[in-house]
Amino acid sequence: MKIIRYSDAQGRIHLGVQHANGTTTRLEGDLFGSRRDTGEKAEIGKLLAPLVPADIVCIGLNYRRHAEEGNQAIPEYPVVFMKTSSTCTNPGDPIVLPRKLRSDAVDYECELAVVIGKPCHNVSKADALQYVLGYMCANDVSARDWQIKKGGSQWCRGKTFATFAPLGPCLVTADEIPNPNALQIKTVLNGQTMQDWNTNDMIFDVPTLIEFLSGSTLLSPGTVILTGTPHGVGAARKPPVFLQGGDTVTIEIEKIGALTNPVIEEKV
Numbered sequence: 001m002k003i004i005r006y007s008d009a010q011g012r013i014h015l016g017v018q019h020a021n022g023t024t025t026r027l028e029g030d031l032f033g034s035r036r037d038t039g040e041k042a043e044i045g046k047l048l049a050p051l052v053p054a055d056i057v058c059i060g061l062n063y064r065r066h067a068e069e070g071n072q073a074i075p076e077y078p079v080v081f082m083k084t085s086s087t088c089t090n091p092g093d094p095i096v097l098p099r100k101l102r103s104d105a106v107d108y109e110c111e112l113a114v115v116i117g118k119p120c121h122n123v124s125k126a127d128a129l130q131y132v133l134g135y136m137c138a139n140d141v142s143a144r145d146w147q148i149k150k151g152g153s154q155w156c157r158g159k160t161f162a163t164f165a166p167l168g169p170c171l172v173t174a175d176e177i178p179n180p181n182a183l184q185i186k187t188v189l190n191g192q193t194m195q196d197w198n199t200n201d202m203i204f205d206v207p208t209l210i211e212f213l214s215g216s217t218l219l220s221p222g223t224v225i226l227t228g229t230p231h232g233v234g235a236a237r238k239p240p241v242f243l244q245g246g247d248t249v250t251i252e253i254e255k256i257g258a259l260t261n262p263v264i265e266e267k268v
Helices: 062-069 126-132 142-148 206-214
Strands: 002-008 013-018 024-029 035-039 046-047 055-060 080-083 094-098 110-116 131-139 165-174 183-190 192-198 223-226 246-253 255-267
Touching: 002 192, 024 165, 046 165, 110 183, 110 246, 126 131, 126 206, 131 223, 131 246, 165 255, 206 223
Parallel strands: 055 223, 094 255
Antiparallel strands: 002 013, 002 046, 002 165, 013 024, 024 035, 055 080, 110 131, 110 223, 131 165, 183 192, 183 246, 246 255
């Protein structure tokens, strides 16, 4: 099932289910509980991110080719950092380039987002996918200057500016993607393909990440795990390619869809 979240003309928020024939009907119930397709046509005023994340847990350096392009050693354990839930951005809404704390090195990162569907604590790799509600496209937007040079040795400053976590355009339930590590994933910037690879290049696959992240740790329903990006990021190009006002960036993942956001400069 492809589930969307949207607001109608009156500003009321609903869930919807997208059908193969292109129609969308209103979904009644709880994203994390029982749901019923009403069969009623969804009156979509604005498409929203499929959920408001409880937490956003991110993995760095999780594709072999991406580690190589940055001359980074293959990590022994997953590299973990966080984004705040307030970074979550709707499909079609702008990515805002920071100008109050200025960055001229804002990068794109296509990522597979995993949504945890029930309390997840000390879960084994063998059982891990049973805790997944579904999958989304994500863009781990990153201000490289604040991430690397001005962030006090931590990545969070460069990763948590407003609008730096576009999610969507839908949530595809886990039953439709039995193997999340066999998906084509790409970034398209202004019509040019910048990243184009496969999730089978992950150093730590999705079940391994869930086992590791839930170790002695509670992952609540609605936790979003960003699983890393493949090679082709703007910072690794010669010369570097960073996002500019007026750009349009699209994240595409096989079986999920395309998440598109324009890019603007912050007004200060």
